[in-house]
Amino acid sequence: MLHPLGRAEFRSALAPSGRYGRWILGLPTAVKIGHLVFSHAGILPEWAEKGLDGINSRVREDMRVDLYFPALPEGNVLIDPTGPLWTREYAWGKGPAEKRLVASLRLLRASAQIMGHTPTRGARITSRYGGRAVFIDTGIGRPNTGKVSALVVEGGVFYAVYPPRERRKLGPVPALPT
Numbered sequence: 001m002l003h004p005l006g007r008a009e010f011r012s013a014l015a016p017s018g019r020y021g022r023w024i025l026g027l028p029t030a031v032k033i034g035h036l037v038f039s040h041a042g043i044l045p046e047w048a049e050k051g052l053d054g055i056n057s058r059v060r061e062d063m064r065v066d067l068y069f070p071a072l073p074e075g076n077v078l079i080d081p082t083g084p085l086w087t088r089e090y091a092w093g094k095g096p097a098e099k100r101l102v103a104s105l106r107l108l109r110a111s112a113q114i115m116g117h118t119p120t121r122g123a124r125i126t127s128r129y130g131g132r133a134v135f136i137d138t139g140i141g142r143p144n145t146g147k148v149s150a151l152v153v154e155g156g157v158f159y160a161v162y163p164p165r166e167r168r169k170l171g172p173v174p175a176l177p178t
Contacts, residue, residue, distance in 0.1 A: 016064045028052070029059040029084055035176060036153065037110040041117035042090045042133070044082055045100055048107035055084055090133045091118035098129045102177045105132060111174045114151060123147040125160035131174045134158060 013020045030039040030052050037043060037052070047055055062077040077083045089097050090113065105111065116137040120126050123138040123146055139146030152159040158170035 021063075025060055025063055028056045030055050032108065032110060035109070035111040036114055036173070037105075037108050037112070038114045039084045040115070041083075041085055041087045042113055042115045043084050043104050043108065044087055044089060045103040045107060046082070047084055048104040052108065059084070086117070088118050090115065090128070091135055093128065098132075101129055101132055105177050109176065111176045119146075123149075125149055125151055125170065127158060127170050131158060131171045132177075134170070 012018050014024070015021045016025060030037060030043060032038075032052055043055065050058065059077050065072065065076065072079050078085060080086060082089075089095070090101050101113065105113065112132050112134060114134045114136060116135075118135060119137045119139040119142070120135050123142075125134065125136050125138060127134045134151060136149065136151050138149040140148055148163055150161045150163075152161050152167075153173060156173050158173060160168045160170055162168075
């Protein structure tokens with residue numbers, strides 16, 4: 001079927017002027033709460049240099065195109081593999097990932113980044129690099145393998161919570177990098 005039922009309505013609702021598109025454009029891509037930065041996929045140093053306001057502005061700007069995903073222009077943050085919506089550098093830990101993470105944290109004046117986007121092994125919230133990177137994508141959208149979960153920060157400690165009763169200590173929230 002070339003045009004499945006509802007496709008045009010779906011695209012219209014997600015367009016920048018559509019009901020959901022307007023709502024999404026009003027949301028930040030990255031936020032900082034205390035000394036913790038939350039983003040979809042992580043913030044590399046080249047993005048951290050822009051600051052959170054710069055990142056959020058750039059994403060909003062690039063989302064204002066009324067093009068379907070495959071037609072987005074090169075350089076658009078929505079398809080940039082190093083951008084805050086797609087990078088997996090910290091999750092996969094290739095190359096100098098830890099040094100780059102610490103550089104990003106310094107630029108953002110943060111102690112840790114909390115990230116989704118890359119499903120974790122075993123559908124468990126995990127941390128790397130001494131708790132400076134916490135990965136919370138437990139595959140909830142995968143009915144047979146995903147897990148409902150939550151990250152709780154309490155008393156300077158990260159906890160992974162899995163309803164109805166499991167609560168696992170991940171470790172202390174790290175200090176700001178020097």
